[in-house]
Amino acid sequence: MKRVDDFRLQLGKDELVPIMIGGMGVDISTAALALEAARLGGVGHISDAMVHDVSDRRFDTSFVKDKTRLYKYNIANSDKTDIKFDLGHLAEATRLHVGKTMEAKRGSGMVFVNCMEKLTMNGPRETLKVRLESSLDAGIDGITLSAGLHLGSFALMEGHARFRDAKLGIIVSSVRALQLFLRKNAKLNRLPDYIVVEGPLAGGHLGFGLDWAQYDLQTIITEIVQYLQKEELNIPIIAAGGIFTGSDAVSFLENGSAGVQVATRFTVTEECGLPAKVKQEYFKASEPDIIVNTISPTGYPMRMLANTPAIGDGIRPGCESYGYLLDGNGNCSYIDAYNREVAAHPDQKKIVVMDKTCLCTHMRNFNCWTCGQTTYRLKDTTRKLADGSYQILTAEHVFRDYQFSVDNQIALPE
Numbered sequence: 001m002k003r004v005d006d007f008r009l010q011l012g013k014d015e016l017v018p019i020m021i022g023g024m025g026v027d028i029s030t031a032a033l034a035l036e037a038a039r040l041g042g043v044g045h046i047s048d049a050m051v052h053d054v055s056d057r058r059f060d061t062s063f064v065k066d067k068t069r070l071y072k073y074n075i076a077n078s079d080k081t082d083i084k085f086d087l088g089h090l091a092e093a094t095r096l097h098v099g100k101t102m103e104a105k106r107g108s109g110m111v112f113v114n115c116m117e118k119l120t121m122n123g124p125r126e127t128l129k130v131r132l133e134s135s136l137d138a139g140i141d142g143i144t145l146s147a148g149l150h151l152g153s154f155a156l157m158e159g160h161a162r163f164r165d166a167k168l169g170i171i172v173s174s175v176r177a178l179q180l181f182l183r184k185n186a187k188l189n190r191l192p193d194y195i196v197v198e199g200p201l202a203g204g205h206l207g208f209g210l211d212w213a214q215y216d217l218q219t220i221i222t223e224i225v226q227y228l229q230k231e232e233l234n235i236p237i238i239a240a241g242g243i244f245t246g247s248d249a250v251s252f253l254e255n256g257s258a259g260v261q262v263a264t265r266f267t268v269t270e271e272c273g274l275p276a277k278v279k280q281e282y283f284k285a286s287e288p289d290i291i292v293n294t295i296s297p298t299g300y301p302m303r304m305l306a307n308t309p310a311i312g313d314g315i316r317p318g319c320e321s322y323g324y325l326l327d328g329n330g331n332c333s334y335i336d337a338y339n340r341e342v343a344a345h346p347d348q349k350k351i352v353v354m355d356k357t358c359l360c361t362h363m364r365n366f367n368c369w370t371c372g373q374t375t376y377r378l379k380d381t382t383r384k385l386a387d388g389s390y391q392i393l394t395a396e397h398v399f400r401d402y403q404f405s406v407d408n409q410i411a412l413p414e
C-alpha cells in the first residue's frame with residue numbers, strides 16, 4: 001500500500017515532499033507554519049493579505065496606525081475614494097514579512113506566498129505589482145496567485161529579474177479558468193510552474209457558486225490533465241480541497257496530481273495563527289455547522305462556521321485603517337450594505353448587516369471563522385482532554401501523518 005512519501009513533487013530541478021500547506025490569510029498560515037512545511041521537505045505558504053497589519057504584529061511597525069491617522073478625517077464619510085495605500089509602505093511591509101520569513105527558513109522545502117488578486121486596495125494594478133515584486137525582492141521561493149483570475153499578473157512581474165527563476169503558480173477551479181489564463185499569457189513565453197486545482201470542499205473563498213456541492217475535485221483534475229496532454233503541456237497539478245488523510249492524498253497522486261495542497265488539518269496546530277479559543281470552535285464543529293454563504297464583499301462564496309461572529313455584525317467600515325477590498329473606484333459592497341442599514345434604521349445604535357460583512361476588520365480580528373468542509377472531522381484527529389477541550393497538535397505531527405499514514409488512518413498525538 002502506497003504512502004505519500006513514496007511520491008515526490010518535481011518543480012523544475014527541485015524535488016519535494018508532495019505536500020503543500022495552503023495559504024490562509026490573514027496570518028492564519030503564519031511564517032511558523034510555513035517554515036515547518038519547508039523544514040520537513042514540503043512547501044509552506046505565508047499570505048500577503050493585510051500585510052501592513054501582519055508586519056505591525058510581527059515586527060512592531062506602525063503602518064496601520066499611521067494610515068488611520070492620515071485618513072482619520074474621513075471615518076464618518078461614506079465616500080472612501082480618498083483612501084489610498086502608500087506604495088512605499090506596502091513594499092516595506094511585504095519585504096519585512098517575506099524577508100524575515102525567508103531568513104528563518106531551514107530544510108530542503110520551500111516557502112511560497114499566497115497572493116489574492118481580490119485585494120484590490122483601491123488601486124488594483126499598482127498595488128498588485130508592488131506586492132508581487134516586493135515578495136520577489138525579498139527572496140520568496142514562489143508565488144501562488146489566488147482569489148481572482150490573475151489574467152494580467154504574470155505581465156506585472158515580467159520585468160523582474162526573478163520572473164523566470166521563482167516558482168510561479170496559479171489556483172484554478174475549472175479547466176475554463178486555466179484556458180483563459182494560458183491564452184492571456186501565451187505571449188510571455190512563461191508557463192506556470194504548477195497549477196493548484198482547488199475543488200469545492202476547500203476553506204476560504206471558493207471558485208464555485210452556491211451549487212458547489214455538484215462539483216467533484218477529481219473530475220475537474222481529470223479534465224485539466226486531459227487538456228494539458230492535448231496541448232502537450234507538462235505542468236504539475238496540485239490537488240486541493242477536502243484531502244483529509246494520507247490515503248486521500250495518495251488517491252490524488254495516483255490519478256494525475258503531482259502534489260496536494262492541504263489546509264484545514266493545520267488550522268488546529270500550535271503554529272496556526274488562529275487564537276486558541278477559535279481552534280477549539282473548529283474542533284467542536286459538526287457537519288451542519290459548516291456553511292457556505294455570500295457575505296464576503298469579494299463576490300466569491302466563502303465557507304465558514306455558522307457561529308462566526310462576522311455574520312450579522314454591523315461594524316462601521318474600517319477602510320481608513322484597512323481598505324484592502326476597495327475596488328479601483330473606492331467601493332466595497334459592505335459599505336453599501338452598511339449605509340443601507342444605517343439609512344433604514346436611523347435611531348438604532350447597533351446596526352445589523354446580514355448580507356455582507358466587513359471582511360478586512362473581521363479577518364484582522366480572527367472573527368471570520370472560515371474553514372474547509374472537513375472541519376467537522378478535526379475532533380477525530382486528536383484527544384479530548386480532562387477539561388473537555390481538545391489537544392492542539394503540532395504542524396510536524398499533522399505533516400508527518402499525511403506523509404506516512406496508510407489505510408485512511410489518522411495518528412493521534414502522544
Ligand SMILES: Cc1cc2nc3c(=O)[nH]c(=O)nc-3n(C[C@H](O)[C@H](O)[C@H](O)COP(=O)(O)O)c2cc1C
Nearest residue numbers: 022023024025146202203204241242262263264372
Ligand atoms: C482557514 C482557511 C483560510 C484560507 N484562506 C485562504 C486564502 O487566504 N487564500 C487562498 O488562496 N486560499 C485560502 N484557503 C484555502 C487553502 O489554501 C487550501 O487550498 C484549501 O483549504 C485546501 O483544502 P482543505 O482545507 O480541505 O485541506 C483557506 C483555507 C482555510 C481552511
